Amino acid sequence: MTALPVPLGLLAELTHRCPLQCPYCSNPLDLVRASHELDTRTWVRVMEEAAALGIAHVHLSGGEPLARPDLAEITNAAHLSGLYTNLITAAVGLNAQRLAELRAAGLDHVQISFQGIAPEQADAIAHVKGAFRAKKDAARLVCDEGLALTVNAVIHRSNVGDVSGFIDLAVELGAGRLEIAHVQYHGWALANRAHLMPTRAQFEATRSVVEDARRRLEGTLVIDHVMPDYLAERPKACMGGWGQQVMVVTPDGRTLPCHAATTIPDLVFANVRTSSLAEIWGHDEAFNRFRGTAWMPSPCQGCERAEIDWGGCRCQALAITGNAAVTDPVCSLSPSHDLMATLASEAPARPGYRFRRIGG
Amino acid sequence: MSDDKKKPPDRDTSAAPRLAPGVRLRKDDQRGPVLLGPERVLELDDIALSIVTQIDGKRRVSDIAAALAKEYDEKAENIRADIDSLLKDLAAKGYVKP
Numbered sequence: 001m002t003a004l005p006v007p008l009g010l011l012a013e014l015t016h017r018c019p020l021q022c023p024y025c026s027n028p029l030d031l032v033r034a035s036h037e038l039d040t041r042t043w044v045r046v047m048e049e050a051a052a053l054g055i056a057h058v059h060l061s062g063g064e065p066l067a068r069p070d071l072a073e074i075t076n077a078a079h080l081s082g083l084y085t086n087l088i089t090a091a092v093g094l095n096a097q098r099l100a101e102l103r104a105a106g107l108d109h110v111q112i113s114f115q116g117i118a119p120e121q122a123d124a125i126a127h128v129k130g131a132f133r134a135k136k137d138a139a140r141l142v143c144d145e146g147l148a149l150t151v152n153a154v155i156h157r158s159n160v161g162d163v164s165g166f167i168d169l170a171v172e173l174g175a176g177r178l179e180i181a182h183v184q185y186h187g188w189a190l191a192n193r194a195h196l197m198p199t200r201a202q203f204e205a206t207r208s209v210v211e212d213a214r215r216r217l218e219g220t221l222v223i224d225h226v227m228p229d230y231l232a233e234r235p236k237a238c239m240g241g242w243g244q245q246v247m248v249v250t251p252d253g254r255t256l257p258c259h260a261a262t263t264i265p266d267l268v269f270a271n272v273r274t275s276s277l278a279e280i281w282g283h284d285e286a287f288n289r290f291r292g293t294a295w296m297p298s299p300c301q302g303c304e305r306a307e308i309d310w311g312g313c314r315c316q317a318l319a320i321t322g323n324a325a326v327t328d329p330v331c332s333l334s335p336s337h338d339l340m341a342t343l344a345s346e347a348p349a350r351p352g353y354r355f356r357r358i359g360g
Numbered sequence: 361m362s363d364d365k366k367k368p369p370d371r372d373t374s375a376a377p378r379l380a381p382g383v384r385l386r387k388d389d390q391r392g393p394v395l396l397g398p399e400r401v402l403e404l405d406d407i408a409l410s411i412v413t414q415i416d417g418k419r420r421v422s423d424i425a426a427a428l429a430k431e432y433d434e435k436a437e438n439i440r441a442d443i444d445s446l447l448k449d450l451a452a453k454g455y456v457k458p
Binding site for chain 2: 084
């Protein structure tokens with residue numbers, strides 16, 4: 001038995017409410033309603049417990065965390081506990097007053113999602129008119145406040161040609177970091193996969209654009225390129241490995257090893273309303289189920305990459321093969337690997353996106 | 361917002377490195393001293409820590425070299441090379457603004 005790892009990050013999904021309806025959202029189809037959300041006091045306790053457990057970063061996310069009127073209070077609790085606070089926001093409705101309040105509460109960093117590089121195209125994905133302009137204004141406010149800004153660009157078929165434009169946008173806005181993140185096919189994104197998946201040639205073209213920009217902008221802009229799983233040969237260490245680095249707390253308090261883990265039907269998740277983060281991290285059945293290497297099937301068992309990619313993503317294994325306990329089919333050694341390529345080129349069964357909605 | 365915040369940094373201190381916005385030094389019980397940035401953690405060894413501790417946006421590289429030379433009883437020019445190479449690396453990774 002190896003020693004229990006020290007968790008690095010807490011993904012705090014404060015709410016599933018969101019003004020945007022992006023069809024690539026990785027939230028589950030069954031969104032948590034506002035009446036089931038945790039109260040302020042519980043989130044404050046969660047932040048204190050996270051810091052005590054050794055967590056360094058808290059990602060205040062959702063849904064749209066700005067929908068919580070107590071966001072500054074929760075941020076402040078995290079800050080006072082010593083956590084690095086990262087706000088992951090769509091930024092629609094992020095005005096100067098709100099930002100000043102968050103800054104005073106100890107906010108360290110803001111990540112703003114952009115759906116495109118021009119208003120019409122971006123607003124069509126967000127399914128909200130005026131969203132692009134509002135985001136640009138908010139991004140400028142973030143930099144004016146002296147806060148660090150990351151631009152998050154989620155990449156799919158309809159904007160995969162705009163990677164260079166996203167890089168220019170990030171520089172123009174004064175961001176220190178840019179995430180070029182190819183869609184991860186969970187939740188709503190999985191439901192819209194046939195509409196979102198780029199071709200291999202489209203993806204390959206993004207690689208050289210990013211590599212050139214990295215050289216050109218070294219010291220100005222850090223660019224993280226999140227690769228699209230379906231076109232890869234080796235899986236990612238999903239969440240840094242199941243139960244290795246990250247805890248996710250959902251708006252209603254369920255604590256998950258991965259934000260898509262609720263799709264795995266036979267897992268039961270502990271709730272922060274009744275358990276501490278330390279109890280959950282150390283002893284919860286769901287966290288232990290796929291932790292380490294003992295659970296691994298062939299070809300992961302004994303593979304030299306077993307502790308590099310930790311078998312890849314459990315939720316993806318489930319989504320593709322129907323079994324969460326097999327090798328992530330992204331791996332070319334998986335018997336289901338060819339199925340990934342077939343699914344990647346699948347034609348849409350119906351026209352148009354299925355937009356993200358509560359009860360939708 | 362006050363006007364002071366928008367003022368560009370004084371020219372005289374422009375050669376003084378500072379931590380990039382969103383980067384914090386933390387003495388972590390589990391990990392030892394680390395630089396925290398968005399989605400990243402950099403563990404610092406003793407030498408890196410002694411240099412990073414001096415970075416405040418006011419002290420120039422030469423001041424930092426002089427201070428560390430005194431502390432470690434070394435010649436400033438010997439220490440300067442270590443500082444330059446660390447700062448170059450930290451700047452490329454986005455932790456420090458030179």
